[in-house]
Amino acid sequence: MTEQVVSLAWRWTAETSSDGAHRFCGIRVTAPPGEIGDPDAWAVVGLVQGAIDDMLKKLALQPVLHAAAGMGVATLFAGLHAWHSEGLRPAFAAADANPRSYFALPEATELFDAEEAYLVRSCATGARLLWCDYATKEVREVAVDFDACLAGWRAVRDAIGQDDRAVIKSR
Numbered sequence: 001m002t003e004q005v006v007s008l009a010w011r012w013t014a015e016t017s018s019d020g021a022h023r024f025c026g027i028r029v030t031a032p033p034g035e036i037g038d039p040d041a042w043a044v045v046g047l048v049q050g051a052i053d054d055m056l057k058k059l060a061l062q063p064v065l066h067a068a069a070g071m072g073v074a075t076l077f078a079g080l081h082a083w084h085s086e087g088l089r090p091a092f093a094a095a096d097a098n099p100r101s102y103f104a105l106p107e108a109t110e111l112f113d114a115e116e117a118y119l120v121r122s123c124a125t126g127a128r129l130l131w132c133d134y135a136t137k138e139v140r141e142v143a144v145d146f147d148a149c150l151a152g153w154r155a156v157r158d159a160i161g162q163d164d165r166a167v168i169k170s171r
Helices: 045-060 073-081 089-094 146-159
Strands: 009-016 023-031 034-036 117-121 126-132 139-145 165-169
Touching: 009 146, 023 045, 023 139, 045 146, 073 117, 073 126, 073 139, 117 146, 126 146, 139 146
Parallel strands: none
Antiparallel strands: 009 023, 009 165, 023 034, 117 126, 126 139
């Protein structure tokens, strides 16, 4: 993995239903050289905000997974995908870690169906974002700022209930 830290960008659209009773949103995350999220997927804003809150709580408790430091992207992604495998089970136990604390997409929404991304803290501020490109099925990885990633999701959570369109970039 290259050590150059990339800036992530969250693109979202939110609209109120014609009867004014509900708000729906779509979210994509740009992680050069790719994008995560279906541009045609929509979900209820309140459900997405709750899923983001749940994800942020889990990510904030994530310990550094030292065993992941020397792993290649494909091996680490496969291990996180099937965390119960022999390879990473001892590492999770040693770190007293919940494997869900590495999930980098809000769960239980239609926005990221069939997509996986993991945020793995590599030190106090640095992290590796790993995801499987939906179109090519290729596992990708970029270095990101851990806190900036969480701040980006917080900004999206707050913004989707207010405006209709925006792009939020991490630093």
